[in-house]
Amino acid sequence: xxxxxxxxxxxxxxxxxxxxxxxxxxxxxxxxxxxxxxxxxxxxxxxxxxxxxxxxxxxxxxxxxxxxxxxxxxxxxxxxxxxxxxxxxxxxxxxxxxxxxxxxxxxxxxxxxxxxxxxxxxxxxxxxxxxxxxxxxxxxxxxxxxxxxxxxxxxxxxxxxxxxxxxxxxxxxxxxxxxxxxxxxxxxxxxxxxxxxxxxxxxxxxxxxxxxxxxxxxxxxxxxxxxxxxxxxxxxxx
Numbered sequence: 001x002x003x004x005x006x007x008x009x010x011x012x013x014x015x016x017x018x019x020x021x022x023x024x025x026x027x028x029x030x031x032x033x034x035x036x037x038x039x040x041x042x043x044x045x046x047x048x049x050x051x052x053x054x055x056x057x058x059x060x061x062x063x064x065x066x067x068x069x070x071x072x073x074x075x076x077x078x079x080x081x082x083x084x085x086x087x088x089x090x091x092x093x094x095x096x097x098x099x100x101x102x103x104x105x106x107x108x109x110x111x112x113x114x115x116x117x118x119x120x121x122x123x124x125x126x127x128x129x130x131x132x133x134x135x136x137x138x139x140x141x142x143x144x145x146x147x148x149x150x151x152x153x154x155x156x157x158x159x160x161x162x163x164x165x166x167x168x169x170x171x172x173x174x175x176x177x178x179x180x181x182x183x184x185x186x187x188x189x190x191x192x193x194x195x196x197x198x199x200x201x202x203x204x205x206x207x208x209x210x211x212x213x214x215x216x217x218x219x220x221x222x223x224x225x226x227x228x229x230x231x232x233x234x235x236x237x238x
Contacts, residue, residue: 004096008103012070018107021066022114025059029118032058037119038126042196047123047131049206050196053138057189059115060146061172067108067147068154068169074100075158075165101155101227108147138206141213142186145220146172152226159229183211 012018037046037055044050116139123129150168157164176188185191191212196204208216 004099005102008100009106012073012103012107013110017069021069022111025062025066025111025114026118028062029055029059029115030122033119033122037122041193044196044203047127047129048203049134049138050192052119052135053142053186053206054189054192055119056115056139056142057186057192060143060187061176063108063111063115063143063147064150064172065169066111067104067150068165070104070107071151071154071158072162072165074104075155075162101151104155105151108151112143112147134206141208141216145216145223146187148227149219149223152223152229156226156229181211182209183215186212186216 032055036058037051040046040048040051041054042050116135119135120130120132123132154165154168157168172187175184178188180188180190182191182195185195195209199207
């Protein structure tokens with residue numbers, strides 16, 4: 001399985017598409033950091049967990065789209081035709097599916113690290129601030145559940161119909177334009193701009209209310225369950 005995983009990683013990561021996607025992500029991230037994050041949100045410092053969370057929520061649509069684009073390498077018509085050959089090999093088809101899923105997760109993780117690493121460099125160069133440990137919780141809470149859900153739901157949709165992946169890419173863009181309840185405020189960033197003001201203190205510590213935690217855990221759990229369906233390879237679904 002490790003050989004298949006390394007092969008799929010090379011196929012995903014060493015191509016012009018991934019390099020272009022990373023370049024677009026970094027360029028947009030720089031625009032957000034210099035145009036919005038540098039001002040801070042909700043009367044907090046630019047390097048506060050709240051401002052960092054706002055930055056991540058602005059980057060989330062691109063990360064979501066990038067994650068789903070990675071899945072198109074495995075759910076396209078060409079990949080389905082290749083699955084006919086892999087199904088005929090002695091190795092269980094489930095092994096191929098798991099290796100491809102792991103490669104896609106690796107690609108999504110690298111995009112996420114680029115996004116967060118860019119913010120870390122920005123904070124260091126602009127403010128001489130290096131307290132990155134305080135940003136771990138907003139990063140995990142904001143990015144992990146939706147991206148795991150994107151991976152799981154995208155894999156399932158791509159197995160059903162490859163074109164559904166492209167439709168699903170628009171989901172975070174639509175949610176960003178809707179007046180979501182507080183429990184879903186991490187999706188459009190409204191949580192980071194409004195909730196700190198309700199705490200009644202200047203630059204409050206980062207906390208998550210119970211409804212937000214419940215919503216994110218539900219999303220994470222659902223994404224994990226959908227990922228379990230990778231044991232049924234894309235080429236076998238119709």
